[in-house]
Each structure stands twice: as structure tokens, then as C-alpha cells.
Amino acid sequence: MLTMDDIVREGDPVLRAVAELVTFPLSDEDKKTGQKMLEFLINSQDPEIAEEHELRAGVGIAAPQIAVSKRLIAIHVHDDNDRLYSYILYNPKIRSHSVENACLGGGEGCLSVDREVPGFVVRSARVTVEAFDIDGKPLKLRLKGYPAIVVQHEIDHLNGIMFYDHINKENPSYLPPDVTIYE
Ligand code: CO
Numbered sequence: 001m002l003t004m005d006d007i008v009r010e011g012d013p014v015l016r017a018v019a020e021l022v023t024f025p026l027s028d029e030d031k032k033t034g035q036k037m038l039e040f041l042i043n044s045q046d047p048e049i050a051e052e053h054e055l056r057a058g059v060g061i062a063a064p065q066i067a068v069s070k071r072l073i074a075i076h077v078h079d080d081n082d083r084l085y086s087y088i089l090y091n092p093k094i095r096s097h098s099v100e101n102a103c104l105g106g107g108e109g110c111l112s113v114d115r116e117v118p119g120f121v122v123r124s125a126r127v128t129v130e131a132f133d134i135d136g137k138p139l140k141l142r143l144k145g146y147p148a149i150v151v152q153h154e155i156d157h158l159n160g161i162m163f164y165d166h167i168n169k170e171n172p173s174y175l176p177p178d179v180t181i182y183e
Helices: 028-044 047-053 145-158
Strands: 060-062 072-078 084-097 101-104 126-132 138-144 179-182
Touching: 028 047, 028 060, 028 072, 028 084, 060 145, 072 145, 084 138, 084 145, 101 145, 126 145, 138 145, 145 179
Parallel strands: 101 179
Antiparallel strands: 060 072, 072 084, 084 126, 126 138
């Protein structure tokens, strides 16, 4: 199983690289990588396992965060209605997004960032994501709310973008008009 020792921290160039597309049919290695990433998220949200292995709770992870510069992410996140979005996504792509923006009132965090970075990270309120599952089948997800924020954060990792790149440098608490804030 993956532990925090496997998580690459900021400063490592792999987090600033543009990750490579995966090819299909997926290699066993690419399948295993995705499964390990999702398993890490599930473990990290289990209080007993997390405590035993000193895992920081995470709702999303991208392959570059375990030093694999390939385009795959995993999310394991509940929305406001307690619906679970649990996916391993290969070659995920944001096909379309809303004009409306949203952000988390408490800012964002990242398994690769061991410090608090205050400030609003403004993202699209809704996104349509196209990707392939572990069997190489195409899938399309329409996301809003917290899951939409999480998937945008993770896809950013595939393009070498960290969440704080989006924070206004002069005024981290600056918010453009009409941004929905999720508390
Ligand atoms: Co992150």
C-alpha cells in the first residue's frame, strides 16, 4: 500500500512536468498504479488505517504525486448529498465547463503541500470530464460542487499546476464577483 513516504512533495520537478498520456490497452503497471492511488484515498479516509499508517486524509490524488508522470488521477469524494464519487480516471480531460465560478471558503490543500496556503482558488462551478476507466471504456462525468473542485485540482497536477498558482498574489482573499463559495 501507498503511504505518505510515497507522496512527492512540492519542490520536486515531477510536480511541474506535463504528464504523458497513457496508452490502451493499459499495461498491468498502469492499472496497478490507479488501483493503488484509489486505495490510498480510501485508506486515508478510514480513521483507524489512517492513524496506524499516519496517512493524511485525501479526496483526490494524481499520478505525478507518486512520481509517475502519466495522465491518471483518482478521486474518492462525497458531495453535499452524500453521494460518493469514486473513480480512477485515465487521460481525463475537461470537455466543457460552466461560465459560473466557485471556490472553497477555506481554500484548498494538497497531499504534496505540507503547509497551509491561505487564499481563494477560483475554479469552474461545473465541469464535464471525459476519461477512460481501468478497462479502457470511455466515460463522461458531469460534476458540480465539491467533486467538481476536486477533479479540477487533480487534472491541474497532470499539467504541472499547483493549486496556489491560482491564488491572487497581491491579495489572496480577492474574489471576483459572482463566485459561489462552498463552506
Ligand atoms: Co494536490
